[in-house]
Amino acid sequence: MSAETVSVTGWGRTAPTAARLIRPRTYEEAVAAVRDCGARGGIPRGLGRAYGDAAQNAGGAVLDMTALDRVHVIDADSGIVLCDAGVSLHRLMRVLLPLGWFVPVTPGTRHVTVGGAIGADIHGKNHHVSGSFSRHVLSFELLTADGEIRAVSRGTPLFDATTGGMGLTGVILTATVQLQPVQTSLMSVDTERARDLDDLMARLSATDDYYRYSVAWIDLLARGASTGRAVLTRGEHAPLDALGTRARRDPLAFRPAQLPAPPAVLPEGLLNRRTVGWFNELWYRKAPRARTGQLQKLSTFFHPLDGVPHWNRVYGRGGFVQYQFVVPYGREDTLRRVVRRLSERRCPSFLAVLKRFGDADPGWLSFPLPGWTLALDIPAGLPGLGALLDGLDEEVAAAGGRVYLAKDSRLRPELLAAMYPRLDDFRALRAELDPRGAFVSDLSRRLDL
C-alpha cells in the first residue's frame, strides 16, 4: 500500500484539492486505511469518472480501490457475478460477454468501477425498463467506519443509504450482481431525427416502451423553430439471427476501437459557440432521418466517447461542468423552459442528452425518479454560467426534480433537502454509523451531506 500527496479532481477537472492517495491491495490494507485515515477522513475512489468533487477529499485520504479488482465467481447459468468493487464495467464486459452475459446497466462510459456504480447508483439508456444499477445488485460487502466488514443485502437501510450514497457510508469491497443475458455483442439500432423539442418528446413518449435502450441527443445551440432538435437512437441487443454469416462466427466478440488521446495541454476556448455549433450541425445532418435495424458494436452504441481516452482535455485547463437534472412527468413545462433558457444563452454544449426515466429505486440519495432527464457539458469558464445554473436549479427544485450528485460540482447546499427528501435519514444514519466522520469528501463538505 503506497500513499502520496497528490492533487485530485473529478472528470470535469475543476476545483482541484490535495489528498493522500492510498491504494490498498488487500482487504486488510483497506481496513487499515479506513482505521488510520486521520482527522480529515477518507473517501473511496474508483476510476475518477464522477464529474465533480465526489471522490476528492481535501487534506485527507482518497482510497483508490482499483487495485482490488478480482472477479471471484461467475455463475454462467444464472448470470450472477461476485467481484471486487474495484472491477471496472469494461473488465466485466470482457469477461462476461463470451459467456453470453452483459452488465445490467451501463452509463455512457465503461470505465467506471462496480463500487462507483453502486455509490452513484448509475443509470443508463435502459432506465425506463431496468431501473438503476442498484436494482441488479443482490448484496455487497461494506467496510464501515468502525473497521468492520458488513454483509449488506437488499431491503435494508444500509443498502438504501449506500446505493447512491456517494461512498459516504463506507467502502464497498465486493458486490454480487445479476447480469443480463445477450445472444450477441452487437446492437440493433434505430435512428430518427426530431425537428424540435415537442416533436422529440412526443416521439420518445410514444415509443419508448418498445425499446430496451433509448436516448436522444439534443442540439442546444439550435434556436427559434428548431429549438431542441435532436437525434433519437434506440436499440436492443441484436439476436443471433440478425447477424450475417461472417459476424455469426464470433457473435460475442468485444473489440472496442480506440483513438489517440488529445494532447495533455490544449488551448482554452477550443470549444466555443462556433466550433460546437459546427459540430452539432454536422452531427444532426449526418444522422439519418429514419433508419432501422442498423447493427452497431456495443461500444459504439453505449460508449462513443470511450474511444477517445482523456476526452475531457478538450475543455482545456479550466475544465467543464456537467449539468444533469430530472423533472417528474407532468412537469414538461419546466423542461421546455430550461431548454429554452439554455438555448437562448447559447451554451456551447456538445449534444446534450435527453431521456426518460422509469420507476425510481429505493436509494435515499439515488438520482433517478420517473420523469425527463437532461444532461449537458458546458465549459466552466463560460461567463455567467454559475448564475444561469443556479436559476435552473431553482426551477428544477420547484418542479419536484433534482440534480445528479455524481455530476454536481456547484449546487447551492440550501436546495439539497428539497431535491432529496430523504436527506435527513441519510444524515442520521451516517451520524450513527460514522460518528467520528471517517468518511468525508469535498462533495459532502460542500453540500453538508
Place this chain on the structure above:
Amino acid sequence: MKDAFGLPQSLLVLGGTSEIALATARRLVARRTRTVWLAGRPSSALEQSAADLRALGADVRTVAFDALATESHETVLGKVFAEGDIDMVLLAFGVLGDQAHDEREPLDAVRVAQTNYTGAVSAGLVSARALQAQGHGSLVVLSSVAGERARRSNFIYGSSKAGLDAFAQGLGDALHGTGVHVMVVRPGFVRTKMTAGLPEAPLATTPEEVATAVELGLRRRSETVWVPGVLRWVMSALRHVPREVFRRLPL
C-alpha cells in the same frame, strides 16, 4: 468548499474594515459565501462591517487581529481555522502612510513597512500552513501597482508593497501542487477612504471593480490579477522606462 467556479463558501478577511475587502465579501456573499470571518482591530467600524454583511444573509463573526502583533498571529488565526475549513483568505490589511511626514519620521515609515510587509509575511505564512493542512483554499493577497516600480511620491508605501508582492509570488510557487491557490491582486489607484483627498491617478478604479476582478480570478485560478486589466501592459511598459525619464513623469 469551493465550487467548480472557485467560489468559496467560507471567507476569512484579514483587515476586516478594508473597503476593497468588504466589496469583495459582499460580492462573494451574493454568490456562495455563507460564513465570513472579519479579522481586525476591535472597533465600531469592524462591528459595522460585520453588521452590513449579516444584513446580506451571511453568518459573520469578528476576531481581534493586529497586523503589527505578529507574535499573536499563530494563536488568533489558529482559532479561526480550528472552527472549520476556510475556503478563501483575503489578505487586505495595509496602510498608505503619509510620504512627506514618514520621510521625516523614520519610526512612522517603519510602521508602514511593518504593517504592509512584516505583518503580511507573518499572517500569510500562518494562513498558508493552515490552508495546506486542509488541502484546499485560496489565499488572495491585495498588492498594488505601486509595488511594481517605486515612485518618488510614495516609495515607502510602494516598497512595502513590492516586498509583499514578491513574498506572495514566492509563496504561490511554494504552494503549487498542494491544492492551495495564491492569487496576487494588483489594483491601480482605488477610490477609497484611504486615498480620499489624494490627486487621482489615471485608470483609477473602485472597490467593486476590484471585487469583480477577484471573482473572475478565482474562476480562472489566476496567479496575478491587475485591476483594471490594462494596467498589466501599462506597468510592463513603465518598468522599462529609463530612470532619468521615469523620475520626471508626472506620476
